[in-house]
Amino acid sequence: MSKAGAKMKAMKKSVEKVVHGTTIRTNIPSGMAVAGPPLGPMLGQRGLNIAAFCKDFNARTAHYKEGIPLPCRIQVKSDRSYDLVIFNPTSTFLLKQAAGVQRGAMRPGNEVCGKVTLKHIYEIAKIKAQDPPLQLTPLKQICEMTIGVAHSCGIEVVKDLDPIEYRSFLEERKNIVEDQLKELQEKKEAKLLRK
Incomplete structure (x- = not known):
């Protein structure tokens, strides 16, 4: 060697x-x-x-x-x-729960799937502030990030929310979601037929 x-x-x-x-x-x-x-x-x-x-x-x-x-x-x-x-539940999950919706918007920015108040944003930010990566992040910054997540899901952030008005909004939204799901199903079936 x-x-x-x-x-x-x-x-x-x-x-x-x-x-x-x-x-x-x-x-x-x-x-x-x-x-x-x-x-x-x-x-x-x-x-x-x-x-x-x-x-x-x-x-x-x-x-x-x-x-x-x-x-x-x-x-x-x-x-x-x-x-x-x-970690605590995801911001998306918490926002959908607060808005009372099952799914986000198919075209965020072009449609609104639900609404939350600034108080909801604050409460969600307080929950997310307990997660290890965000423990040193100021609460204001976490609130801004949560608002960004809300917009990306198609959830509108408002100052006040009238419960009766919002209930009627959610009823209208159910019909829109059903139509969107039918449209998606038709597209899937059309793709299967082409193969």
């Missing part, structure tokens, strides 16, 4: 193996973590015990209403253990 080869072999032994932890970023419905796709394969390929993770997650989210999408960060360690950080 040459001198250079022997040096390389000695260097390889002296350098420790660096294992970079992988972070999984995903949304998991509260209380509904199951071993099936998409969560199971995501955890399985990183060598985590899927059943133990699902049990742990479901226990930690038992205080939430079942099915609320919760953003999670799972830091996988080299010994196949993990650190799980569960």
